[in-house]
Amino acid sequence: xxxxxxxxxxxxxxxxxxxxxxxxxxxxxxxxxxxxxxxxxxxxxxxxxxxxxxxxxxxxxxxxxxxxxxxxxxxxxxxxxxxxxxxxxxxxxxxxxxxxxxxxxxxxxxxxxxxxxxxxxxxxxxxxxxxxxxxxxxxxxxxxxxxxxxxxxxxxxxxxxxxxxxxxxxxxxxxxxxxxxxxxxxxxxxxxxxxxxxxxxxxxxxxxxxxxxxxxxxxxxxxxxxxxxxxxxxxxxx
Numbered sequence: 001x002x003x004x005x006x007x008x009x010x011x012x013x014x015x016x017x018x019x020x021x022x023x024x025x026x027x028x029x030x031x032x033x034x035x036x037x038x039x040x041x042x043x044x045x046x047x048x049x050x051x052x053x054x055x056x057x058x059x060x061x062x063x064x065x066x067x068x069x070x071x072x073x074x075x076x077x078x079x080x081x082x083x084x085x086x087x088x089x090x091x092x093x094x095x096x097x098x099x100x101x102x103x104x105x106x107x108x109x110x111x112x113x114x115x116x117x118x119x120x121x122x123x124x125x126x127x128x129x130x131x132x133x134x135x136x137x138x139x140x141x142x143x144x145x146x147x148x149x150x151x152x153x154x155x156x157x158x159x160x161x162x163x164x165x166x167x168x169x170x171x172x173x174x175x176x177x178x179x180x181x182x183x184x185x186x187x188x189x190x191x192x193x194x195x196x197x198x199x200x201x202x203x204x205x206x207x208x209x210x211x212x213x214x215x216x217x218x219x220x221x222x223x224x225x226x227x228x229x230x231x232x233x234x235x236x237x238x
Contacts, residue, residue: 001018001019001020001023001025001074001080002018002019003016003017003018003025004016004017004018004019005017007024011031011033011037012028012029012031012032012033012047012050012196013026013027013028013029013192014026014027014029015027018080021083022082022083023071023080023081023082023083024080024081024082024083025074025078025079025080025081026078026079026080026081026192027047027077027078027079028047028048028050028051028054028077028078028079028192028194029047029077030042030043030044030045030046030047031047032046032211032214032221034211034214034215035215036125036128039214039215041214043214043221043222043225044222045222045225045226046221046222046225047077048076048077048237049194049195049222049225049226049228049229049236050192050194050195050196050225051073051076051077051078051079051194052076052229052233052236053193053194053195053225053228053229053232053233054079054192054193054194055070055073055079055233056232056233056234057162057165057193057194057232058070058189058192058193060161060162060165061158061161061162061189061193064161066154066157066158066161066189067183067186067187067188067189068188068189068190069081069082069083069084069181069183069188069189069190070082076237081190082183082188083183084181084182084183084188084190085181085182085183086123086179086180086181086190086191087142087143087147087151087179087180087181087182087187088122088123088124088142089120089121089122089123089132089137089142089143089151089179089180090120090121090122090123090129090177090178090179091118091119091120091151091155091177091178091179091180092118092119092120092121092175092176092177092178093116093117093118093119093155093156093158093159093175093176093178094113094116094117094118094119094174094175095112095113095116095159095163095172095173095174095175096110096111096112096113096172096173096174096175096199096201097109097110097111097112097113097174098110098174098175098199099175099199099212101117101175110206116156116159118152118155118156119131120132120133120134120137122136122137122140122142123179134148147182147187150187151180151187154180154187154189155178158178158189159173159176162176162193166200166232167203169231169232170202170203170204170231171200171201171202171203171209171228171231171232172200172201172202172203172206173198173199173200174199174201175198175199176193176197176198176199177197177198178191178193178197179191195209195210195211195224195225195228196210196211198210199212200228208224209224209225209227209228210224210225210228226238
């Protein structure tokens with residue numbers, strides 16, 4: 001497979017076209033951003049750990065019947081994925097109150113959310129990724145009613161699989177972001193599942209092992225990502 005020109009370069013990943021029209025290469029970089037890009041940095045090794053964590057979790061979900069865009073790893077930091085039409089909705093699943101939820105609503109950090117809360121945000125930097133509901137998504141033509149229902153169903157199923165898997169590795173999953181795409185008329189899971197897109201807490205100590213370490217200057221970000229990878233990824237390079 002030959003890598004061609006960049007199709008998209010985001011805050012922490014670059015997506016490339018390939019000589020196969022139905023396949024893309026997704027490269028995980030060491031770039032770091034927070035607070036809508038206001039805080040930026042680089043962390044050597046961060047891209048590697050995110051790529052390995054994401055590949056492991058996407059494969060886990062595939063083995064449990066969740067259709068994803070994951071194909072295989074091309075290198076330590078490059079993932080071959082199926083080309084999909086991204087649904088412009090960021091899906092946030094919340095199991096434990098943290099972050100913005102505690103600033104905007106009457107929750108305290110650590111409050112258990114039962115059942116989990118599913119939040120839709122409009123994926124658009126120009127408008128600041130605002131929260132939307134189903135009616136707004138339909139009005140903007142982002143998805144059909146059937147697709148929205150399928151996305152909710154998949155998000156909850158993914159959540160259940162991940163919670164169980166991570167609990168066995170002494171990790172809590174307070175919240176995480178998902179993105180979905182259309183492939184051959186079906187909704188599939190796209191993007192990544194990593195320390196950049198999830199909150200991971202040590203189940204015993206409550207220690208943050210995710211991008212909050214960078215956001216709030218809690219310590220060594222690469223060490224935190226390495227610890228998650230150590231627990232999740234068999235044979236990861238430490």
